[in-house]
Each structure stands twice: as structure tokens, then as C-alpha cells.
Amino acid sequence: MFGNGLRKYFEVMPQVPDCWGAERQKLEGHNGAVDAVAFSLDGKTVASGSGDKTVRLWDVATGEEGLKLEGHDSSVTAVAFSPDGKIVASGSEDKTIRLWDVTTGEKGLKLEGHGDWVRAVAFSLDGKIVASGSHDKTVRLWDTAKGGKIQTLTGHDYEVSAVAFSPDGKTVASGSHDKTVRLWDAVTGRNMGTLVGHGDTISAVAFSPDGKTVASGSYDKTVRMWDAATGGKTQTLIGYGGRITAVVFSPDGKIVASGSEDKTIKLWDVATGGKTQTLIGHDYGVSAVAFSPDGKTVASGSCDKTVRLWDIAIGEKIQTLVGHDSWISTIAFSPDGKAVASGSEDKTIRLWDAVASRKIQVLIGHDDGVSAVAFSPDGKTVASGSWDKTVRLWDAATGEKGLKLEGHDGSVTAVAFSADSKTVASGSLDNTVRLWDAATGEKGLKLEGHNDWVRVVAFSPDGKKVASGSDDKTARLWDAATGEKGQKLEGHDASVTAVAFSPDSKTVASGSKDNTVRLWDAATGEERQKQETSRIVSSIVFSNDGSNLATDIGQLDLGLASVTHQASVTKLQTTILLDSSWIKVRGADFLWLPHEYRGVTHHAFESRLVIGQASGAVSFFSFK
Numbered sequence: 001m002f003g004n005g006l007r008k009y010f011e012v013m014p015q016v017p018d019c020w021g022a023e024r025q026k027l028e029g030h031n032g033a034v035d036a037v038a039f040s041l042d043g044k045t046v047a048s049g050s051g052d053k054t055v056r057l058w059d060v061a062t063g064e065e066g067l068k069l070e071g072h073d074s075s076v077t078a079v080a081f082s083p084d085g086k087i088v089a090s091g092s093e094d095k096t097i098r099l100w101d102v103t104t105g106e107k108g109l110k111l112e113g114h115g116d117w118v119r120a121v122a123f124s125l126d127g128k129i130v131a132s133g134s135h136d137k138t139v140r141l142w143d144t145a146k147g148g149k150i151q152t153l154t155g156h157d158y159e160v161s162a163v164a165f166s167p168d169g170k171t172v173a174s175g176s177h178d179k180t181v182r183l184w185d186a187v188t189g190r191n192m193g194t195l196v197g198h199g200d201t202i203s204a205v206a207f208s209p210d211g212k213t214v215a216s217g218s219y220d221k222t223v224r225m226w227d228a229a230t231g232g233k234t235q236t237l238i239g240y241g242g243r244i245t246a247v248v249f250s251p252d253g254k255i256v257a258s259g260s261e262d263k264t265i266k267l268w269d270v271a272t273g274g275k276t277q278t279l280i281g282h283d284y285g286v287s288a289v290a291f292s293p294d295g296k297t298v299a300s301g302s303c304d305k306t307v308r309l310w311d312i313a314i315g316e317k318i319q320t321l322v323g324h325d326s327w328i329s330t331i332a333f334s335p336d337g338k339a340v341a342s343g344s345e346d347k348t349i350r351l352w353d354a355v356a357s358r359k360i361q362v363l364i365g366h367d368d369g370v371s372a373v374a375f376s377p378d379g380k381t382v383a384s385g386s387w388d389k390t391v392r393l394w395d396a397a398t399g400e401k402g403l404k405l406e407g408h409d410g411s412v413t414a415v416a417f418s419a420d421s422k423t424v425a426s427g428s429l430d431n432t433v434r435l436w437d438a439a440t441g442e443k444g445l446k447l448e449g450h451n452d453w454v455r456v457v458a459f460s461p462d463g464k465k466v467a468s469g470s471d472d473k474t475a476r477l478w479d480a481a482t483g484e485k486g487q488k489l490e491g492h493d494a495s496v497t498a499v500a501f502s503p504d505s506k507t508v509a510s511g512s513k514d515n516t517v518r519l520w521d522a523a524t525g526e527e528r529q530k531q532e533t534s535r536i537v538s539s540i541v542f543s544n545d546g547s548n549l550a551t552d553i554g555q556l557d558l559g560l561a562s563v564t565h566q567a568s569v570t571k572l573q574t575t576i577l578l579d580s581s582w583i584k585v586r587g588a589d590f591l592w593l594p595h596e597y598r599g600v601t602h603h604a605f606e607s608r609l610v611i612g613q614a615s616g617a618v619s620f621f622s623f624k
Helices: none
Strands: 023-028 034-039 045-050 054-059 065-070 076-081 087-092 096-101 107-112 118-123 129-134 139-143 149-153 160-165 171-176 180-185 191-196 202-207 213-218 223-227 233-237 244-249 255-260 264-269 275-280 286-291 297-302 306-311 318-322 328-333 339-344 348-353 358-364 370-375 381-386 390-395 401-406 412-417 423-428 433-437 443-447 454-459 465-470 475-479 485-489 496-501 507-512 516-521 527-532 540-542 548-551 554-557 576-579 582-585 588-592 601-605 608-612 617-622
Touching (some): 034 297, 045 076, 045 297, 045 306, 087 118, 096 118, 096 129, 129 160, 129 171, 139 171, 180 202, 180 213, 213 244, 223 255, 255 286, 264 286, 264 297, 328 370, 339 370, 339 381, 348 370, 390 423, 433 465, 454 496, 465 496, 465 507, 485 516, 507 540
Parallel strands (some): 034 076, 034 286, 118 160, 202 244, 244 286, 370 412, 412 454
Antiparallel strands (some): 034 045, 045 054, 054 065, 076 087, 118 129, 129 139, 139 149, 160 171, 171 180, 180 191, 223 233, 244 255, 255 264, 264 275, 286 297, 297 306, 318 617, 328 339, 370 381, 381 390, 412 423, 423 433, 433 443, 454 465, 475 485, 496 507, 507 516, 516 527, 548 554, 608 617
16 A cells, blocks of 8 residues: 655655564562572572672562572672572672572571682582682682582682583583683593683683583673583674673573673574574663573573563564654554554654555654544544644555644544544543544534543444543443434443444443443443453454454453444454463464563454554564
């Protein structure tokens, strides 16, 4: 529907990002930067260490905070689980390592001996030894049963910032501010080799599961892969905008995850060295990363004080169209589902090709944020309402600005077309509904009766009635020809946020901030049914047979007999629904969305779902 000739109100969509956030959980509770994270061996628990001097344990499935481990006198900089999952070791700027009982949170051994901050801790595979790296330039090995020091490994010229055991427990790798990685015999303490090549501090080291490869991350913004037997460099992974702070192998050894001060986590194919994913969501630099034992989840800690969990098995492709400069407040599909209109606080409406997920038109004319958009049933016109108190009509094919409908004394919050596309209804913060001639822009009836802001409006399919919902807790029905007040639908305990007519125009559905959906007899105003919901319903569409409702929180079975109506009605959008953090397909959870993709408004059409983001991006999902 978009022509090739772009006029001044068109702009070409910026390039679609090649990555998306796969965030599953955002774990909040720390009062300082999170510097360390680790998974338990069963993958059910995440430990995090923070500048707030605490270690916290989190339930991976629910994101709930469990035990809070307190005892360090300064920031916690490192955490690690014992292989049996019973103990957490933590290192701190107070120069100590502490061992904690994971079940009770009880403080166990306190390992003392370092002369400066402890920056890294790691368990041997049998759990009998803990290695620690410190700013005192040493690596120390400790007996986890007795707390005694086994070895002190010396040789680095500057602070030790990272340590790791090989899978067989025979070798310890350490990274230092002296720009080198050193390999040590865990039994004798002998220096087995020094890996040289980085141009700055080594911040992280890790062994591959087979013990054949060592990965190191550096402040030189690279990750390097080394042959553990020969010390030879095998690969250099580049592409970061900040210093590398963490590296870890996936359990199968096929992927390396690395975190950076550029706020991202990147995943790399170990075999090819190619970047496979970039995980975006943290507000500040990433300081720690860890894989779950099944390799499906990555945990990351950040200076933004959060721990985030990421699903790395994305599956479905998502298109994110970047264009709006501010919060997207409203979205609507065209009747044929081929186009999407989005309205934003940036004062513009944008038209998107929903099939190709490319090219947009930018409709400029409002003097304030856009609060509502709607396509005419014939698909030829887009109506928009704005905080500037006006309604504007636009040519959907060309994007040309048409009529400007003025008359409201308050911001316009809702717009709707009659079934024949000849009339536009608008609701406003001036407590009124107005009807307009869509061809001439002539101001028609002014519908007065609400005692508070009007939030939603809808025409009946037969065109005879208009329904409106208000902050006065009522829905009202009006005669579309005369403007005469019809039924006043009372019963909700809070603002009415959604209204819709059944296909035969005999029933009205309303949703409210009281977390209910109610059905009303349009002729008598009698309440026929009440359904409690888990949260506020802000969008309602009847199925074509009138037997159920598609809402923005799921499908509701009304238990009503089917009705027949031949007029043009909106198609039922129940195949795909956005239910909180899940996209549901045919009623079943199908795709979990990270919080930054759940958006502030959404709309579905047949097999497609579009979500508007607070950032100004529009995300398209298509399901076969």
C-alpha cells in the first residue's frame, strides 16, 4: 500500500537491529553494583555478590530472592558454588573468602591470609579446594574442609583479577593486571606457562569443559582463546565497545559468553569465532556472566544493581522497527492486516508495512502527543486523537494530512469509525463524546452525560449506537443519529477502560480498572454477566459468532449462544495474544518475552502481533 515515491512526510525506516534482548528475569534487591554471579550445579539457584557487602541467592524459576548472606565488611567481588551445590564461596574487598551453607545461610569458614582485595574465587571439581586471586598479586589454594592454606602461587607482577580450575582439577589459570594469563600446577604450585598477547589487564579466565582451551577477557576489549597444552593463541574475538569483564564457556563447550562495560553480553561460536547473539538490556556495564548447567540460560550481573537471566534459544524471528522518538501510546491494524498505525508521544503517527516489516510513513501535524489511532473499516483513512485536543484524518495510502477536527475542550483520548466509515466518534478529557462527518469534517452531535474523562468509544456494528466508557465508572449508550442518551451501564467499581458491541449489536462488553469484564443488554442496560480478571482489560473484541471475547490479557469464553450478523465486523484476534510476559498461541504459552519487548501497547491480527515499546520501537511477530 506504500508507493515508491516518498514525499516529505515519508522517511525510510532505520536499519532493523541484528540482535534482540532475550531477558527472562530481572532480579532486583541489591543496593550496590552486582560484581559477581554464579549458577548452582542443578541450575535452580543463582548467587550474586554486590557492593552492598552481601551475597544473595535467587530462585531461577520465579526470580524470587531467597537467602541474604551477610558477614563481609566490604564489597563482595566474587562468588562460586561448590560442585555439590551445598556451599557458596565469596571473595571480598575485606581481603577474606567466606564459605556459606546454601540451605541455611549459615556462615562457615572464614579464609584469611591475602594482603589485599580478593577479586576471584573458584572451586576444584571435587569441591575440596578453593582458589582465590587477589590484588596482593598472588593466587592461594585453600582446603574447604579445614580452611587451611595449601599453596600460595606467586609470579604475577600486578594484581590477580581472575582464577579458574581446569575440569580435571590439575591446573589453575589466573589472569592479572600484568596483561598475562598464567597456568599453574594445582598440586605443586609450579608455573606451567605464561600466555602473552593481550594489551591490557586480564579481567576473566575460563577453561573449556574438555580442558583443552583457555578463554581470557581483557580490558583491551578482546577475548582470546588459547591452547591449554601449548599456550598458543587460537582465536581473537573482537567487536566490543568497552572493556571485557567476564568470560564463560557453555556446558557443551560450543559457546563462549562474554560481558563488557558496553552494557552487553555477547555469545560466540567457539568453532568459528563468529558472534551469534548480543544480549542487550542492562543500563550499565556488565560485570559478571554465568551459564546454567543445561546451557539454555545466561545470568549476568551489572553495575545497574541487577541480575538478569537470558534465554539464549530464541527460535522465532522478531522484527523491531525503530522510528518513534518517544513512548508509543496506541497501535491499530488496518482491516486487511497489511498495515499498522502507531501513535506516539513524539506527536507523530507512523504507518508500517506489517507484512514486510519495513518502510514507514510519518504523519506529522499534531502539536502534542498522539493518544489514539484507528483505521476506517474501508481501510482508506486513519483517524488520530491527540493531547492537543484535536482529531486528524489522514489518507492511509499516501499519508497526506486531511481534515483537522476541532471542538473538544480537553485532550482527545479515543477515536472510532462507524461501520460505513462515514462517521468518526471521539472521546475526550472534557467528559464528552463528539461525532464528526468523516468526509467534510463537520462537527456533529455532542454527547454529554459523563461526569469524568471519557476513555473509550465504539460504534455498534449496525451503526445505530455509540458506546463510551469513562473514569466516572460507567459506560453509556447513545443514539448515533440523534445523540439521545440511552442506557447508563452502572456496576463497575473503577474507570471503564474498554467497550465493544457484539456482532448483533445486542450486547455490550466493558472492561474496567476494577479487574472485571461485564456484559450488558444493550436494550435494557441490564448486567448479564460478570467475569473477574487477573488485571485490567484495556482492549475487547467479540468473536464473529459472539460466543467469546478476545482481550489484551487473554480470551474469555462467554458461554453464549452464537449469533448471526452480516455486517462488517472486526475479525477475532484470538489466535495470538500477549498475556503479560508470554505470547500465547491458541491459548497456550508459546514465546516468553523479555521485559523490554512487552511494550506499553499491542494489537493482534490473525497470525501477527505488533507491540509498541516505551522506547519508540515497534516489534512485529509473525507465526506460521
